[in-house]
Each structure stands twice: as C-alpha cells, then as structure tokens.
Amino acid sequence: MIIIMQNECAFSKIHPLPLFMWFVSVISFTVLAMNPIIVIISFIGAVAHRILVSKKISVKSIIGNAVFMMMITIINPLFSHHGVTELFFLGGLPVTLEALIFGFFMSIVIQTSILWCLSMSECMTSDKIIHLIGKIFPKIAVLISLILRFIPLMKDKYKRIIDSQTALGEPISYLSAFSVLVSIFLEDSIDTADSMKSRGAELKNRTNYSNFKFSPKDFCFLIFDVIICAVIIISIKKGCLNFSFYPSISEIPTENSACFSYIMFAILAFVPAAVEVIFWTRFVSISSVLNIPMKKQKH
Amino acid sequence: MCGRSGSGKTTLLKLLKKQLAPYGERTGDIFVLGKKIEEQSEQESVTAVGFVMQNSNTSIVTETVWRELAFGLESLGKSSDEIRRKTAEISVYFGLEPIYNKKTEYLSGGERQIVNLASVMLHEPEILLLDEPTSRLDTISAKKLISHIIRLNRELGTTVIISEHYTDDIFSYANRVILLEKGKLIENSHPKHISQNFSEIFLPTSARIHRAISPNANEILVTSAEIRRYILDNYTITKNIMPISSQPEQNNENILKIRNIYFRYSKNESDILTNLSLDVKKGEIFSIIGSNGSGKSTLLKIILGTEKIYSGFYKRSKKIKISMLPQDPREIFFKSTVEEDLLSVCDNKERISDICEFLGISELMSRHPYDLSGGEQQKTALAKILLTSPDIILLDEPTKAMDFESRQSVISIIRNLKKSGVTQIIVTHDTRTASECSDRCAFLFNKNIVSIDEPKRFFSQLTYFTTPEAQIARGIFQNAVTMSDVVEMCRKNNIK
Numbered sequence: 001m002i003i004i005m006q007n008e009c010a011f012s013k014i015h016p017l018p019l020f021m022w023f024v025s026v027i028s029f030t031v032l033a034m035n036p037i038i039v040i041i042s043f044i045g046a047v048a049h050r051i052l053v054s055k056k057i058s059v060k061s062i063i064g065n066a067v068f069m070m071m072i073t074i075i076n077p078l079f080s081h082h083g084v085t086e087l088f089f090l091g092g093l094p095v096t097l098e099a100l101i102f103g104f105f106m107s108i109v110i111q112t113s114i115l116w117c118l119s120m121s122e123c124m125t126s127d128k129i130i131h132l133i134g135k136i137f138p139k140i141a142v143l144i145s146l147i148l149r150f151i152p153l154m155k156d157k158y159k160r161i162i163d164s165q166t167a168l169g170e171p172i173s174y175l176s177a178f179s180v181l182v183s184i185f186l187e188d189s190i191d192t193a194d195s196m197k198s199r200g201a202e203l204k205n206r207t208n209y210s211n212f213k214f215s216p217k218d219f220c221f222l223i224f225d226v227i228i229c230a231v232i233i234i235s236i237k238k239g240c241l242n243f244s245f246y247p248s249i250s251e252i253p254t255e256n257s258a259c260f261s262y263i264m265f266a267i268l269a270f271v272p273a274a275v276e277v278i279f280w281t282r283f284v285s286i287s288s289v290l291n292i293p294m295k296k297q298k299h
Numbered sequence: 300m301c302g303r304s305g306s307g308k309t310t311l312l313k314l315l316k317k318q319l320a321p322y323g324e325r326t327g328d329i330f331v332l333g334k335k336i337e338e339q340s341e342q343e344s345v346t347a348v349g350f351v352m353q354n355s356n357t358s359i360v361t362e363t364v365w366r367e368l369a370f371g372l373e374s375l376g377k378s379s380d381e382i383r384r385k386t387a388e389i390s391v392y393f394g395l396e397p398i399y400n401k402k403t404e405y406l407s408g409g410e411r412q413i414v415n416l417a418s419v420m421l422h423e424p425e426i427l428l429l430d431e432p433t434s435r436l437d438t439i440s441a442k443k444l445i446s447h448i449i450r451l452n453r454e455l456g457t458t459v460i461i462s463e464h465y466t467d468d469i470f471s472y473a474n475r476v477i478l479l480e481k482g483k484l485i486e487n488s489h490p491k492h493i494s495q496n497f498s499e500i501f502l503p504t505s506a507r508i509h510r511a512i513s514p515n516a517n518e519i520l521v522t523s524a525e526i527r528r529y530i531l532d533n534y535t536i537t538k539n540i541m542p543i544s545s546q547p548e549q550n551n552e553n554i555l556k557i558r559n560i561y562f563r564y565s566k567n568e569s570d571i572l573t574n575l576s577l578d579v580k581k582g583e584i585f586s587i588i589g590s591n592g593s594g595k596s597t598l599l600k601i602i603l604g605t606e607k608i609y610s611g612f613y614k615r616s617k618k619i620k621i622s623m624l625p626q627d628p629r630e631i632f633f634k635s636t637v638e639e640d641l642l643s644v645c646d647n648k649e650r651i652s653d654i655c656e657f658l659g660i661s662e663l664m665s666r667h668p669y670d671l672s673g674g675e676q677q678k679t680a681l682a683k684i685l686l687t688s689p690d691i692i693l694l695d696e697p698t699k700a701m702d703f704e705s706r707q708s709v710i711s712i713i714r715n716l717k718k719s720g721v722t723q724i725i726v727t728h729d730t731r732t733a734s735e736c737s738d739r740c741a742f743l744f745n746k747n748i749v750s751i752d753e754p755k756r757f758f759s760q761l762t763y764f765t766t767p768e769a770q771i772a773r774g775i776f777q778n779a780v781t782m783s784d785v786v787e788m789c790r791k792n793n794i795k
C-alpha cells in the first residue's frame with residue numbers, strides 16, 4: 001500500500017470557489033498593480049505561507065531563488081536602456097539605475113507569482129478543479145477524471161512493458177514499447193467504455209457531484225474577498241496607486257487612500273498564513289492538553 | 300452459469316443488458332422484467348440491470364473511489380444531496396469507508412472489484428449480472444466478494460446471474476445452475492439435482508471428490524462441510540497420514556541467493572519488502588503465494604534486476620539467463636501474427652515448431668496475438684520466452700483468469716519444463732496451482748517470507764489461505780492437499 005504524505009495545508013480546506021477566486025485576485029494584483037508596496041506585501045505573504053506549510057526552510061532553495069532573482073535584476077538593464085540616471089556605459093549603451101530597479105522589481109513579481117502558484121497547485125487539487133468545471137460542464141468533468149485515471153495507469157503499464165522487454169533479453173525499443181502500450185490501452189478502453197455505458201454515461205441530464213459543501217464560512221470568505229478586491233480596483237482606477245519606473249522613478253504613493261489600499265491588500269495577502277497559524281496553534285494546544293499523539297492526515 | 304471459455308457465457312450475459320448487447324444478428328426474444336428488451340428505455344435498462352465485469356481494473360472509470368461511486372448517479376441526473384446520501388449509505392454497507400477518499404490506482408484487486416459492485420448497486424438494480432468477477436482475485440478476496448453478492452441476494456432479493464469457472468464458493472447458494480456448451484444450453488437444474496453427465500470440472504471440489512470416491516452416488520455434495528461429514532461417516536480412518544514422496548536428492552546447488560534485502564519504490568514510500576532472504580535451488584519449481592498486493596510481483600522484478608534493492612545482498616550472475624512471463628502476456632507481443640512474433644526472438648524455424656508443438660500452439664501461428672484466448676496468449680508468451688533459452692523462468696500469475704482446462708494444461712507444461720532442467724519461480728495467489736506443480740512453496744506476508752516448505756506439508760499446515768482440498772482434509776488426512784491426494788487417502792481406508 002502506498003501512502004504519500006503531503007504537506008498539510010489548512011488554507012486548502014476552504015471551498016474551491018472562494019479559494020480559486022482568492023488566488024486569482026492576489027496573483028493578478030501582484031502582477032498588474034505595478035506598485036512596489038503591494039508587491040512586497042504579497043511577497044512576504046507568500047513566503048510566510050510557504051514556510052508555514054512546508055514547516056522547513058531549505059538553504060538550497062533560498063540560494064537558488066536568490067540567484068534566479070539576481071539574474072533577472074542584472075539582465076533587464078542590459079536590454080532596456082530607458083531611464084535618466086546613467087550609471088555607466090557598456091559597449092556604447094547606457095546602463096541605467098531605473099532599469100536596474102525595474103529588473104529587481106520584476107524579479108520579485110515573478111518570484112512572488114511562482115510562490116503563489118506553488119501554493120495554488122497544492123491547495124487546488126484536481127478534485128477542486130473538476131468541481132469548478134463540473135458545475136458548468138459536467139461532461140468535461142468526467143473527461144478530466146478519466147484522464148487523471150488513465151495517466152498513472154498508462155505510466156505503470158509502460159514501465160511494465162519495458163520491464164517485460166528487458167526480461168526477454170531483447171534490446172529495448174521505446175518506440176515498439178509505446179506501440180504495444182497504445183494497443184493494450186485501446187483494447188482495455190473497450191471495457192472501460194462498456195462499464196461507462198452500463199452505468200448510464202450516454203443518458204442526458206448528467207449532473208456533477210462533489211464532496212464540497214458551500215458553508216456560510218465560505219460565503220463570508222467570498223464576500224470578504226470581493227469587497228477587498230473592489231476597494232483595491234477602485235483605488236487603481238482612481239490612480240491612487242500609480243507608480244512609474246521610467247523615465248525616472250516616481251514617488252511611492254502614500255496618501256490616505258493609498259495606505260488604506262495597502263492595509264486592505266495586506267489583510268488579503270496574509271489570510272493563508274493567518275489561517276495556517278490559527279489552525280496549528282489550536283490543533284497543537286488541544287492535542288497537548290489531551291495528550292494525543294500528533295497524527296499527520298493521510299491523503 | 301458454467302461453461303468453458305468461448306462457450307458463449309459472456310455473450311449471453313451481455314445480451315441481457317441493452318447497452319452492452321454485442322452487434323450481430325439475433326433471433327428470438329429476450330424479456331427483462333416482463334418487457335421485451337427492445338422496448339426498454341435507456342434509463343430503465345441502466346437502472347434495472349447491473350453488470351460487473353471480469354477485469355476490475357479496466358472497469359473503473361474515474362480517479363477516486365467516491366467519484367467512481369457517484370458516477371452512475373450523476374448519469375441519472377440526481378441531485379448532490381441525494382448522491383451524497385446514497386454513496387454514504389452504500390459505503391457503509393460494503394465497508395468502503397476506509398478507502399472512500401483513496402485514489403483508485405492504489406486499491407488492491409479485491410477492493411477494486413467491491414468498488415465496482417458497489418457502484419453498480421447504487422442504481423438499485425433488480426437483476427445483477429456478473430461475468431467471472433472473482434477470476435482475478437486471491438481466495439480470500441474472492442470469498443469476500445462472493446459473500447457481498449450472496450448478502451445482496453438474501454437481503455434485497457436481487458436476482459443474481461453469475462458466471463464462474465470455479466464454483467466452490469457459490470454452488471451451495473445457487474437456486475439454479477446452467478451449463479453452456481458451444482452456445483447451447485445443456486443443463487438447467489437445481490444444484491442438488493444435477494444430472495450425471497454434468498461435466499465434473501464445473502462442480503465444486505466437494506462434489507468432485509464425492510464423485511471420485513463413490514461414482515454411483517446420485518447426491519451432489521455442495522459444501523466442504525458435507526463432504527467432510529460424508530468421509531467421516533462412511534470411512535473407518537486408520538491411515539491418516541499421506542506419505543510425502545521423498546524426491547531423489549537433487550543437486551543442492553543454489554542458483555539464486557537473496558540475503559536480507561530491503562526494497563521500496565521511492566524515498567517517501569514505505570517498504571515493500573523488508574529483511575527478506577531466499578535460496579532457490581537449481582532445477583526446482585519454487586512457488587511464492589500471497590494475497591493481491593503483498594509484493595510478490597515486486598520480488599520477481601528484483602530477481603529480474605529491473606528494480607534495485609536499497610539494502611541487502613542479491614547479485615544476478617551474468618552467466619545465468621533469467622526470463623519473465625509477465626502477468627499480462629500482451630506486454631511482450633510486438634508483431635501482428637504469432638509466427639512473426641516468435642521469429643523476432645529466434646530465427647531457427649525448427650526450434651520454433653518444436654517448442655510450439657510442446658506447448659500445443661502450432662495451429663495458432665497465423666493468428667494475431669490479441670485475438671487469442673487468455674490461455675493461448677499465456678502459452679504463446681511462454682513459447683517466446685522459451686525461445687530465449689533461459690536458465691530461470693519467472694512466472695507471474697501464470698494461471699490467472701483461466702478456466703479449469705487451460706489451467707491444467709499450463710500446470711502440466713510447467714511440470715514438463717522441469718524435466719528439461721529449467722528453474723522456475725512462480726508467484727501466484729492461486730493456491731491450487733502452487734500445490735499441484737511446485738517442489739517448494741513460500742508464503743509472502745507482511746513484506747517478508749514467513750514460511751517455506753514442501754507443498755504437501757506447507758498447505759496442510761495452513762487452514763484459511765490454502766487449497767479447498769486441504770480445507771476438506773483438515774484434521775482427517777494429514778498432508779492431503781490436492782484432489783488426487785484426498786481421493787487416494789479415501790481409497791486407502793476401508794468403507795464402513
């Protein structure tokens with residue numbers, strides 16, 4: 001029996017719809033707002049969530065990420081020569097302070113988006129994606145589920161074919177192994193199709209069932225998300241958060257309305273980390289009081 | 300429903316379900332619940348008749364158990380609340396709660412087949428059709444599935460039509476037994492009143508033993524308990540130990556040596572095998588039994604060298620050639636006819652025809668490997684392996700999903716191969732195959748080999764995971780584990 005332990009993420013317990021909305025809104029603000037404060041808040045929120053979920057910090061990954069960020073920082077001024085503050089000339093072309101800062105800014109944006117996408121892929125499991133799609137297109141949901149079933153099945157079969165071929169002592173031909181895989185797969189699909197037909201796959205009016213229930217909590221979270229998004233979108237529209245890198249770096253907006261937006265965004269971006277902290281403190285305190293050994297949930 | 304492979308059992312079953320009816324010409328009428336099958340609506344046919352197929356793996360459609368259960372109800376357009384209630388109910392009924400959230404790829408064969416049964420039963424069908432549902436399962440999982448089916452019949456009154464090669468577990472529960480031969484119905488009666496010419500290969504072990512020891516008896520004994528009572532009532536048991544024929548001492552040279560090996564598929568998974576040691580002697584037939592998913596096939600892959608152990612000692616000598624007959628013989632067919640396929644490993648035509656003659660597959664040469672029956676595919680694959688002239692052959696479930704006769708012929712091939720000096724290692728969950736053809740048996744349980752012995756002693760020491768014959772002889776005849784053993788022991792004792 002294969003049991004794969006996964007990092008447990010308390011944030012993922014929220015209903016897929018608000019969860020998906022949340023990720024979409026945070027990632028789009030990070031990428032589209034073009035405001036350093038927003039990006040930095042988002043970056044800290046993402047790092048905090050990653051650390052709380054994986055519960056360890058690996059030096060290797062920090063170095064790797066730092067190198068990646070530095071590369072983007074350095075590459076941008078080599079290709080972009082906008083900006084007024086010339087630092088030095090390289091091959092007759094100016095390297096500007098603005099381009100360097102913009103490169104650094106972009107590196108944080110990309111890094112933050114990657115971190116949020118990582119969290120998203122952990123939280124939005126295939127179940128949840130099927131649920132979201134299935135509400136609108138039930139047949140596509142079945143198709144995705146079928147594919148998800150077949151991928152591991154085919155991978156396993158492919159390995160078996162290679163093994164059996166090795167056992168014959170023949171030189172391994174990946175092409176012929178693949179053609180055998182396809183033949184077996186097509187033959188077996190007839191059975192699967194029969195099984196689907198006999199359980200009514202051809203009937204009209206298919207519905208989509210999922211284990212997820214939309215609770216009042218989820219509804220509140222959705223409303224909370226929508227309100228904050230509205231506030232930030234309004235301030236972006238009004239130009240309160242405008243910031244420009246070229247030709248020269250503008251001042252960071254710090255009016256009351258901008259600050260209000262920053263606070264709102266911070267609340268939004270720190271939700272996953274906060275949920276994680278609340279969940280673990282509660283869980284640990286209860287288990288330590290009752291002296292229950294800590295168990296990791298099996299997926 | 301009994302009948303040889305190709306007698307039309309599956310075709311008949313599929314004709315009873317509108318969605319699965321094979322294409323072709325049909326005369327005559329089929330009435331399902333009093334209605335002609337053509338007049339049934341799609342919806343009626345889906346819900347009134349449930350169909351469980353032989354291959355539990357290919358009949359699972361989706362990736363998680365709960366989605367698989369919900370699949371049929373989604374098709375009928377049920378609301379989420381109803382689906383939630385019904386899947387919950389059926390999971391409790393079939394004991395699926397522990398695996399409800401699991402991925403279907405991680406289920407064992409037995410679990411998969413119960414999920415299949417449960418997902419069919421969610422439609423609450425009046426008629427349940429099962430096409431050899433236990434043929435790919437180990438004894439214990441098979442019994443569990445059968446007990447679920449019997450329970451459905453007894454508690455809900457579901458009509459059950461089941462086709463099986465081995466009838467030990469269900470014969471006594473059947474209200475009617477039918478026998479098909481070449482597409483014709485030749486027997487249709489109550490199991491207790493079966494005619495004398497009913498082929499004995501479809502009878503349960505108890506009835507077969509009964510027929511062998513008293514050929515003139517009219518009565519059919521359908522359970523192990525009945526035949527045990529019969530033997531105890533009719534025989535004065537004086538000789539109760541079956542002598543174990545001490546085989547001429549073979550060379551004790553070990554061809555394989557495995558010492559304290561540990562294996563797991565990847566770092567984050569748990570061990571599949573721990574601290575396992577094993578010796579295989581040259582020229583012997585060594586069987587490893589164990590339930591579905593106990594790590595038997597993994598052990599074969601380690602011996603073959605396609606999986607690497609992370610601790611322990613096992614070295615495959617380059618001088619020894621090891622070949623494996625895979626569980627699914629289709630994995631080694633690459634060409635479009637049997638002949639081309641065999642020619643691809645050996646160009647000596649004489650040798651090919653010799654081996655094909657030995658295996659009895661000479662007339663299959665021009666056929667496509669995929670068109671052969673399970674037994675024929677198995678033999679063709681074996682031919683291909685023999686052509687590579689191996690020193691050790693690994694056989695992974697060689698008798699899986701086979702009818703009585705194909706199985707017997709595979710067993711006799713295995714025995715004959717021994718004469719040519721080939722070492723054979725068989726892994727199987729079929730205790731009968733292991734008891735009939737091996738020199739030594741091993742029991743793989745909890746990631747390790749828990750016992751190794753000569754088959755007669757081995758199986759008579761086990762009570763639950765053993766051959767039906769050994770269960771019948773338990774406490775009466777020691778070391779009698781096959782049909783011929785039990786019959787021989789009866790003949791040695793006097794009738795009262």
